[in-house]
Amino acid sequence: MNLRLRALLTVIVASVLLIVIAVWGTLIPVEQMETRLELRNLPPSISHPFGTDWLGRDMLQRTLKGLSVSIQVGLAGAACSALIATVLGLAAATLGKAADRLVSWLIDLFLSVPHLVTLILIAFVSGGGMRGVIIAVALTHWPNLARIVRAEAMQVMTADYVAISRRLGRSRRWIAWHHVFPHLWPQVLVGFLLLFPHAILHEAAISFLGLGLSPHEPAVGIILSESMRYLSTGMWWLAVFPGLCLLIIVRMFDRLGEQLRLLTDPRHARL
Amino acid sequence: MKQRQMAFEAQNSGNPKKRSLRAIGLGFRRGNGPWLFREVTLEIRPGEIVGLTGPSGRGKTTLGRLLSGYDHPSEGKVLLGNEVISHTDDAGYHPVQMVFQHPERAVNPRWRLRRIVSEGWQPDASFLHMLGIETDWLDRWPNELSGGELQRICIARALGPETRFLIADEMTAMLDAITQAQIWHNVLHIVRERQIGVLVISHDVHLLHRLCDRMLNGLF
Numbered sequence: 487m488n489l490r491l492r493a494l495l496t497v498i499v500a501s502v503l504l505i506v507i508a509v510w511g512t513l514i515p516v517e518q519m520e521t522r523l524e525l526r527n528l529p530p531s532i533s534h535p536f537g538t539d540w541l542g543r544d545m546l547q548r549t550l551k552g553l554s555v556s557i558q559v560g561l562a563g564a565a566c567s568a569l570i571a572t573v574l575g576l577a578a579a580t581l582g583k584a585a586d587r588l589v590s591w592l593i594d595l596f597l598s599v600p601h602l603v604t605l606i607l608i609a610f611v612s613g614g615g616m617r618g619v620i621i622a623v624a625l626t627h628w629p630n631l632a633r634i635v636r637a638e639a640m641q642v643m644t645a646d647y648v649a650i651s652r653r654l655g656r657s658r659r660w661i662a663w664h665h666v667f668p669h670l671w672p673q674v675l676v677g678f679l680l681l682f683p684h685a686i687l688h689e690a691a692i693s694f695l696g697l698g699l700s701p702h703e704p705a706v707g708i709i710l711s712e713s714m715r716y717l718s719t720g721m722w723w724l725a726v727f728p729g730l731c732l733l734i735i736v737r738m739f740d741r742l743g744e745q746l747r748l749l750t751d752p753r754h755a756r757l
Numbered sequence: 758m759k760q761r762q763m764a765f766e767a768q769n770s771g772n773p774k775k776r777s778l779r780a781i782g783l784g785f786r787r788g789n790g791p792w793l794f795r796e797v798t799l800e801i802r803p804g805e806i807v808g809l810t811g812p813s814g815r816g817k818t819t820l821g822r823l824l825s826g827y828d829h830p831s832e833g834k835v836l837l838g839n840e841v842i843s844h845t846d847d848a849g850y851h852p853v854q855m856v857f858q859h860p861e862r863a864v865n866p867r868w869r870l871r872r873i874v875s876e877g878w879q880p881d882a883s884f885l886h887m888l889g890i891e892t893d894w895l896d897r898w899p900n901e902l903s904g905g906e907l908q909r910i911c912i913a914r915a916l917g918p919e920t921r922f923l924i925a926d927e928m929t930a931m932l933d934a935i936t937q938a939q940i941w942h943n944v945l946h947i948v949r950e951r952q953i954g955v956l957v958i959s960h961d962v963h964l965l966h967r968l969c970d971r972m973l974n975g976l977f
């Protein structure tokens with residue numbers, strides 16, 4: 487099996503798995519997660535592979551549901567972030583010096599403040615909850631990608647055909663969209679996928695800190711933060727399995743992005 | 758002499774098709790670097806084919822870029838009739854179009870040729886045929902065409918109805934003699950018909966003598 491095929495296979499398997507988890511989680515009926523006090527605090531077994539919590543809820547179902555919520559939040563946040571990065575990066579490269587200065591200043595501004603601090607502030611200001619988390623993630627994760635997009639777009643802007651297009655009477659906006667953007671979308675797609683693990687981890691982080699999703703939405707961050715209180719009583723399964731699953735999901739997205747980059751980057755001619 | 762001057766003024770203020778392209782005291786340098794050239798003054802009349810040759814590195818291409826608005830002159834101005842057109846960033850179809858030496862850099866590799874050729878205007882099939890462009894090329898990508906074929910596409914793109922002057926910068930230098938002859942034959946036909954003025958920049962003196970009505974001497 488050659489490297490290209492393996493990369494393609496990784497991409498396909500990872501995306502299918504992620505989609506299945508995201509959809510499956512939303513389809514879990516509420517009854518599966520209802521409290522059954524007679525089954526409290528059970529360690530992992532055949533009927534409850536991830537154990538049950540202090541209210542007798544099945545942890546496997548909760549984890550799946552949580553992963554699904556996390557994936558959705560991560561997807562929405564990363565997508566908005568990638569969109570902001572693309573628009574600003576393109577604008578900086580194509581709309582002249584003033585636009586470039588403004589965007590570069592904005593990028594530096596956001597990069598100079600620690601991620602988590604801005605994230606917490608924005609989540610707090612926008613009132614928490616799913617919407618707050620998505621807004622916060624979207625508004626904090628774009629600067630790195632915007633930089634990449636800007637650099638790529640600037641390179642395309644030096645091409646002869648862009649100068650010719652100007653002489654043929656095309657506007658800068660038209661050139662940005664029709665000439666430059668088609669060269670950028672592989673970068674944007676990969677950037678979006680690599681943003682995702684950040685988005686999902688930060689979502690978990692602010693939920694863990696209590697500024698993110700509300701307790702009745704079983705996001706992985708919520709599950710982890712609730713389990714903190716029970717860890718000292720020896721209920722290790724409450725944190726270990728959801729945490730492991732989160733890691734695996736994040737790693738999967740990371741690999742997906744890496745492999746896609748290898749596939750779309752012409753500099754990796756060996757693929 | 759006076760009479761000729763007056764006739765010229767009248768010509769230039771009237772019919773836009775009869776305006777000539779003039780450069781007055783053009784000079785160019787990058788930043789505060791040495792002057793590439795200074796005090797270049799020339800005139801190209803509509804329908805006239807003018808040749809320009811000279812050693813490499815003296816600014817022939819740069820002069821072409823100034824005339825067609827790709828670069829901004831450090832001094833002097835470019836006039837079409839009596840209007841200054843030496844700006845670089847104004848939107849709108851530029852009446853002076855330039856065809857570059859390397860067609861593969863002058864087309865977006867992610868566009869199909871149909872889109873490339875009609876970026877500035879919509880050439881019809883008979884026009885494309887006149888330049889020797891086959892219609893089935895139009896559904897291909899740029900890397901599927903040879904340099905000569907691509908160059909025809911670039912020429913067709915540059916010859917829109919609003920084009921008054923054409924700057925051909927080593928336009929056929931990388932083509933074999935037969936293709937070169939074919940392309941120039943067709944271009945001259947179109948240019949004569951539409952009264953487009955042409956500046957031919959080339960190292961090939963024989964080519965220039967065959968093509969041009971007159972040569973620009975003593976510029977460089």
